[in-house]
Amino acid sequence: MLKNKKTFIFIVLALALTSVLVFVFLKRMTTPRYQYAYIDVQQLAQAYNQTEEFQELYQKINEEFNSFNHALQEEADRQVETIKKEKENRKKGKNASEQRKIEEEYGEKLRKLYQERQAETEKKQNEFYAQLDQAIFSKINEVTTKVAEQEGRPLVVVKKAVYYGGKDLTPQVLAMLKNSGEQGNE
Structure with a gap:
C-alpha cells in the first residue's frame, strides 16, 4: 500500500x-519574439506636419504671433515718435556740439529700443515653436500609446536608441496619426 x-x-x-x-x-x-517596439519620431513628426489638424494649429498660432508682432510694432512706432519729439525739443537753442551729444544719446536710446523689441520678438517666436513642438510630440505620444496597447507592446523606444531587434511601429502610428488628423477636421 x-x-x-x-x-x-x-x-x-x-x-x-x-x-x-x-x-x-x-x-x-x-x-511575441520581441516585447519592445520602436518608432521613428522624425518620420512621424514630418508626416504629422502635413495633416490638416497640424496645419490648422499652425495657422492659429501663427495668427497669434503676427498679432503680437503688429501690436509690438505699433508700440515701438509710438515710442520712436516720442523719442524723436523729445530729442528735437532738447536740441532747440543748443549749439552744434551739444546737439551732436543729444543726437548720440537719443541714437543710443533708439538702438536699445530696437534691441528690446527684437528680443521680445525672438522670445515670442521661440514660444511659438515650443507650442508647435509640444503639440506634435503630444499627438505622437498619444497615438503611439494607443498602437502599443493594441499591439501588446509594453515598451516603445525611439528608433535611434535601438541597435538590434524590436518591432517597428512607425507604419501603424503613422496611419493612425494621419487618420486622427483627418477625423479631427470632420
Whole structure:
C-alpha cells in the first residue's frame, strides 16, 4: 500500500511538473519574439506636419504671433515718435556740439529700443515653436500609446536608441496619426 502511495504521489508530481513546463513552453510560443517596439519620431513628426489638424494649429498660432508682432510694432512706432519729439525739443537753442551729444544719446536710446523689441520678438517666436513642438510630440505620444496597447507592446523606444531587434511601429502610428488628423477636421 505504501509503495502504491509513493508511486501515486510521484505520478501526480510528474504530471504537475509536466503541466507547468507545457504551460511555460506554450506561453513562450504565443508571446511575441520581441516585447519592445520602436518608432521613428522624425518620420512621424514630418508626416504629422502635413495633416490638416497640424496645419490648422499652425495657422492659429501663427495668427497669434503676427498679432503680437503688429501690436509690438505699433508700440515701438509710438515710442520712436516720442523719442524723436523729445530729442528735437532738447536740441532747440543748443549749439552744434551739444546737439551732436543729444543726437548720440537719443541714437543710443533708439538702438536699445530696437534691441528690446527684437528680443521680445525672438522670445515670442521661440514660444511659438515650443507650442508647435509640444503639440506634435503630444499627438505622437498619444497615438503611439494607443498602437502599443493594441499591439501588446509594453515598451516603445525611439528608433535611434535601438541597435538590434524590436518591432517597428512607425507604419501603424503613422496611419493612425494621419487618420486622427483627418477625423479631427470632420
